[in-house]
Amino acid sequence: MSASASPAALPPPLRDEAGGLVTTTADPYGAPPVGGFHLSDVLITLRLRWMPLLAAFLVPAALGIGAGMMAGSRYVAESVLLVQVSRESTGAQDLTGFGQSVVSIEILKVSRSEMEILRSAEVLRAALRAAGPDRLFPGIPQVGGANLERGVEALGRALKTEPDTTSNILRVSLTMPSREAALRGLSAILDAYMARRAAIFTDESSRLLMTEVERYGTRIRGIEEQIRQVRTQYGVLDIAQEIALTSTRRDDLLQRENRTREQQAMTQAQLAAAESALAAQPRRVYASSEATNLVPNDESRNTLTRLLQDRQHMAAQYAPDYPGLRDLDQRIESLRTAIRESARNTYSTTREMRNPNLELLSSRVVTLKLEQESLERQLAELARQRGEAEARGEALLGADRQLRDLTRERDGLEAISRQLTAREAGTRIDEEARRASRPGIQVVQPPAAPLEGRSLKLVLMAGGIAFGLAAAGALGLLLALTRRIYATPEEAERGLRLPALAALGNLAPSLRDLRPVSGVEDLVSLICDTRINGRRPQLVQLVATGPNDGRDELGRALVLAMARRSPAADIALIDLQSDGRGHLSALGSQPLDVERIPGHVMVFSTVVENLWVSHQAMQSDLSNPRATREETETLLGRLREAFALVVVIGPDRSDNYAMRRLAAMVDANVMVVRGERTRGDQARAVRDWVLGSGGALLGFAYTGYRRILPGFVTRFL
Known part of the structure; x- marks a missing residue:
């Protein structure tokens, strides 16, 4: 915008009654902007930051379109397996008569177990070796090392297993770039799965039972050693007798503590009564009193006597109508009137002395306070002894729990050891029966693949464009929410709560020519x-x-x-x-x-x-x-x-x-x-x-x- 352009439309300034402008005061001390979030903020952000938004849209869209253009056809080979409940997955009646008779099992759990075995890394590794990595994945020519592990990961991503929740059918599919590779890879996976399953269900229970018998014997000896250590640690022979003695001592201490608390309560009541009586006693009591009608330090009569003497002396020297003599008579008459008025009043004096009950009550309060302090120390000592007794009781109870747990564990281990010893002899016959039983997995449908493959070109392109739109929208909203600069005078007014006095463009051209700016x-x-x-x-x-x-x-x-x-x-x-x-x-x-004056x-x-x-x-x-x-x-x-x-x-x-x-x-x-x-x-x-x-x-x-x-x-x- 040139310097001569008119300013943006702003609200008119406020004026007082005389026509002058009225200054406005902004909200104090950092109040948040008013007006909330506006749609114009988003549009302004889109206008100012259009290049990042365009990049946010173009990058995912280009990646999606490129991936769609490069995506080829994929072939899916599928096989169907029948999962049956056999002696491998149930606890049916064994030949020795020592095992369980019937154990119910959910077919879905069996299917999921078989699915995990099928997807295991060992099965995939064996299948990749059998089918040949160069035939399944031409980019992995070597058989061993890290290349083989990458081939196993790629084969695991291409393999899909789906158990049927309403039946005992397990569907297995393998997606590969070519139909021959899909059929060859799925056949190799099924063969490796059957071999791995046969190795897993090979039973050697007799050897395991013998190992368990020896392990349980070691554990029993260890528990007996723990029982001996617990008894030595707590220093007890008969744990029940020690617990009874400790309980009796704790009850005795509790009774003594209760009696002491009662005595303390009585002492506190006496102390409160003594302090209340002491506070109610007056500091002084009545001793004597006297009454008189003479005012202390009253000189009225002496003054009257002096005035009478002065009048007698003045009457002898001046005439009766002398003004000074009349004035003296008025003063004498006023003084006689004051004497007559004061003679009517009576004054009394009362003497008090210190209350003798104060000393007696004070000594009683001091005695009760000392007794209360002694009872508090006695209570503290009884509480300490009771705490020691309770701690000893808790320790004995803990030792009793440990001994009971160890004894119970030892009895259980001995019972298990006897059962394992009894079953070890008959397990060998059951192992032979398991080896001779038929497998629990049957291949219903051999690996098969359609003649035409499927492609994800359109899905990848549409997904890239949709993701680009979503990324651009999210980035635009984020930039609008996080933008802190003011792009318009209206935004500055909302953010600062101040009026915009002027909106000016580029002033430099007008200032170079010294032209006026509107x-x-x-x-x-x-x-x-x-x-x-x-x-x-x-x-x-x-x-x-x-x-x-x-x-x-x-x-x-x-x-x-x-x-x-x-x-x-x-x-x-x-x-x-x-x-x-x-x-x-x-x-x-x-x-x-020129010379500068400091500060000017x-x-x-x-x-x-x-x-x-x-x-x-x-x-x-x-x-x-x-x-x-x-x-x-x-x-x-x-x-x-x-x-x-x-x-x-x-x-x-x-x-x-x-x-x-x-x-x-x-x-x-x-x-x-x-x-x-x-x-x-x-x-x-x-x-x-x-x-x-x-x-x-x-x-x-x-x-x-x-x-x-x-x-x-x-x-x-």
Whole structure:
């Protein structure tokens, strides 16, 4: 999209009653995006990631079509076996009379047993040797070694056995590339199976019985040795007597412990009563009292006497109508009235002394506490002794269980040994009978194969295409669910819960020609119309959400648009992520070699008359963590006095304290979100620390905007 393209359709900003813009506050501290999962997210993902999706479809589809083209005809040779219940699979009455008379058996289990023997590696190996690996599998010419094992695995995959659940029929089939190989291989497998089955059911029970008799004798001697070791370990001769003695001692200790607990309860009750009585006793008791109508330290009568003496002296020297004499008479009369009033009151004094019952009850409480502590120690000792007795009882019970188990096991082994000894003599006759019996497997149908084979070309092709569609769909859904970048302003609004202030395309061509950009003009108008605490923001910071998010171009476009909008006002661009040479060079200027004032921002003029650009602003107090807040406020105040609008381009990493402080001290913050590049979690983290630092966040500017979906699709969604 060119730089002059109009921005995407965005919701109108909110305005107050005076017509100014109202700032919105995002959800605090990383709340998840609202709106859920949209169909447009899937379509946008398909548009952005069409090459992996196409590869996910083409690879399985090509493999399926290639496999179908390469697949040849297959021939299936089949044979039917009849599984019969014979002396090999039942416990029918043997000739010696010592075996079982009747044992019921399920024919399905017999069929499955025969099937496992047929599919065993030993049978397949013998069949492959007999038929010849080079005739069944031309790619395996050698007979021995690893090639033979690979031939056995291939023959096992081609062999299929299927027992009939409603009858005693077992179907065996072998699938091979040629009809001759299928017939030859299945015949070799059946011959090897019959030979292996005959070897398996060769019975040598007499030798096994003799071995078992010797083994059981060894086990009986070992159990007798274990019985002797258990008795020695627990130091008992009569286990029942030891258990009875231990139980009696445990009961005696339990009774003593109960009596001690009763005594402890009585002591606790007495202690509680004594403490309650002690708490109820008053600290002092009545001793004596006295009453009087004289107020302590009352000087009224003495004062009256002095006033009478003064009047007598004054009456002798002055006339009766002298004012001082009248005033003295009033004072005398008032004092006499106060004396008469105070004479009516009566005062009493009561004396108390310490309660003598306190000492008696205190000594009683101390005695009961000592007795209670003694009972607790006695209970602890009784509990320890009872624990030892219980542990001894548990150990004896364990020894009794071990002895009973060992004795029971020894008795059982002796009984089995006697039975084995009795049956060993008659087993030899039964072995001869088993050798002479007929086999339990009969071949009903010899190996046969159809004249025409079958092919899986269409199935493989259709399966490859279906798998490719499924893989592409699953990959598309996975990419849509795991996509973290914002591809449209609407996605950024849902994810950040902030208004999109502008949606801008590629600004570089317009900035090279110093042409105005419509989207930037709208953003400048929005900033000028915004009122925060009743005034227009002068210091606006472009907050970074990641490297290469378009802050440079956006900041330069903003100050150019503001300079054209207000030719008489000075506009400044402060870059905190670079030294500013790029902006100066683009605007036809360069930094001069002048002395820098530590902590201040150095700005230089450009070809635009009222536009100034900073140089090495990252060395100022704006981004210096060692600068105090007062120093930063002073610098910002000077910038407000010198310029009508200051656009600050924040650094790539803005999570330090200096930038948090700056975000809270500037008038407004605008996040810069780069389309198809900014990650949602990083943008939400930047939003959270800006709001957490107390900064005013107007919204975000969307850079790198381009139309991803067609217009009719967007209107339909």
